[in-house]
Amino acid sequence: MRTQVAIIGAGPAGLLLGQLLYEAGIEAVILERRTPDHVLGRIRAGVLEQGTVDILDLAGVGERLHSEALIHGGVEIGTGGRRHRIAFKDLVGKVVTVYGQTEVTRDLMDARAACGAPSIYEAESVELHDLTSARPWVRFVHQGIEQRLDCDFIAGCDGYHGVSRRSIPAEALSAFERVYPFGWLGVLADVPPAWDELIYADSERGFALASMRSEKRIRCYVQCSLDDKVEHWSDARFWEEFKRRVGEDVAARMTVGPSIEKSIAPLRSFVVEPMRYGQLFLAGDAAHIVPPTGAKGLNLAASDVFYLHEALAGYYRGKPREVLDQYSGRALRRVWQAVRFSWWMTSLLHRFPGEDPFFGRIRGSELQYLFQSESSQKALAENYVGLPL
The missing domain is CATH 3.50.50.60 (FAD/NAD(P)-binding domain)
Structure with a gap:
């Protein structure tokens, strides 16, 4: 040929x-x-x-x-039980x-x-x-x-x-x-999302992401160790852990269902x-x-x-x-x-194994600065929606 x-x-x-x-x-x-x-x-x-x-x-x-x-038109970033919306449309018009x-x-x-x-x-x-x-x-x-x-x-x-x-x-x-010392355990399920936009959640238990593929299908993740196994995570265990990380208000109103796909991805x-x-x-x-x-x-x-x-x-x-x-x-x-x-x-939203208190304080300060500074939010929005081709 x-x-x-x-x-x-x-x-x-x-x-x-x-x-x-x-x-x-x-x-x-x-x-x-x-x-x-x-x-x-x-x-x-x-x-x-x-x-x-x-x-x-x-x-x-x-x-x-x-x-x-x-x-x-935006995403939400949560930490300490509170969430802040990064409004892409308002900040950068995209x-x-x-x-x-x-x-x-x-x-x-x-x-x-x-x-x-x-x-x-x-x-x-x-x-x-x-x-x-x-x-x-x-x-x-x-x-x-x-x-x-x-x-x-x-x-x-x-x-x-x-x-x-x-x-x-x-x-x-x-x-x-650069190999990160953790992975993401992801679950796909055919249930309607209890959130309007993606939620990136930082918690003491580790990172979680609430996302969706459609109005009837969700894709959710929790941070896990690199040596973890999918078979160690029943659907019940996953949803319990996800709810503990994503925030009480979302957990209270969300519907869960059987996973149609479950996998661990190293970062x-x-x-x-x-x-x-x-x-x-x-x-x-x-x-x-x-x-x-x-x-x-x-x-x-x-x-x-x-x-x-x-x-x-x-x-x-x-x-x-x-x-x-x-x-x-x-x-x-x-x-x-x-x-x-x-x-x-990734550095902003994940707990790193063995991290010292200094690193934790820096990450917390970075999040607070993000929530208080429009210029910092604009930089995040500009990159997230995509830099010009």
């Missing part, structure tokens, strides 16, 4: 890039090692920046989002959109099927070859048959554990990482530089991971893809190859801003 761009990974990053390239008249083949059902079964983010919504509109997949998504990553992925899958562009699922033993040559190619096995895909460029959208980043020599990359900050090696471009989790506290993971993937699609479209329209050279630096500037913000939110 021959195509212009080989996209590795059919998560939201790979599918969104494929759709943007299709709209630009650029051929692309998507290779995914999992089944479509497995891809749709991944429970991930649900808060979209306005820039991400605009990119989805550009890709022609925003219709269902605009009819079903929830629009939030909002965020609540629409689950599963739904984004479904919309992108449907759009790709409708346009007839090729996606090959259950592509096994994927190998990337000749990345520094003018003619890279991809070897893979599909339905027991070894195949070869020749291309001009490869987009690595296959996540943190994918083959794309591992195909780059270690000496060609610089990695930056880390991770970035590799550069996001390009020869004809291979990294995007999304293949290049960076942020803790979910700042709601940046999916949004960063979308901005990477937007920059990469612009670079590729410029090249195929006859612009100099320098437009490709600019991709990594352009993407990384936004990545590091999001990494900083996510680190700050």
Whole structure:
């Protein structure tokens, strides 16, 4: 097979890039090692920046989002039994959109099927070859048959554990990482939310987040230790702990129900530089991971893809190859801003194991300053709704 761009990974990053390239008249083949059902079964983010919504509109997949998504003009941050609202709309004139990553992925899958562009699922033993040559190619096995895909460029959208980043020599990359000493235990349940906007709760027992995916589905989290196990948490135990952390008023009015998904996610900050090696471009989790506290993971993937699609479209329209050279630096500037913000939110709202009283007092003072200072609230709002593309 021959195509212009080989996209590795059919998560939201790979599918969104494929759709943007299709709209630009650029051929692309998507290779995914999992089944479509497995891809749709991944429970991930649900808060979209306005820039991400605009990119989805550009890709022609925003219709269902605009009819079903929830629009939030702020978030609440709680500590010491009291909550303070950070009013995005009033502070910076922008909002965020609540629409689950599963739904984004479904919309992108449907759009790709409708346009007839090729996606090959259950592509096994994927190998990337000749990345520094003018003619890279991809070897893979599909339905027991070894195949070869020749291309001009490869987009690595296959996540943190994918083959794309591992195909780059270690000496060609610089990695930056911070592993946090706790994780998030998350539960998805089909019950109506007892809150109007997301609640970030700091408590003596640890962090909790009350969020939702729709008017009938909630996604809630509690901070847990890294060595904890999902099987140690019955639904009853989770909801009891969540209520103790989120605040008495919310606990008193909320409805609980059986979990339809329960998982523990470790928290880390991770970035590799550069996001390009020869004809291979990294995007999304293949290049960076942020803790979910700042709601940046999916949004960063979308901005990477937007920059990469612009670079590729410029090249195929006859612009100099320098437009490709600019991709990594352009993407990384936004990545590091999001990494900083996510680190700050995580440090502000979590109890760290073994932290001394000084650190606790500093965190408490930081929260009080946030609640009292409009400029501090504006800085949080500006970053949360998304910095300009």
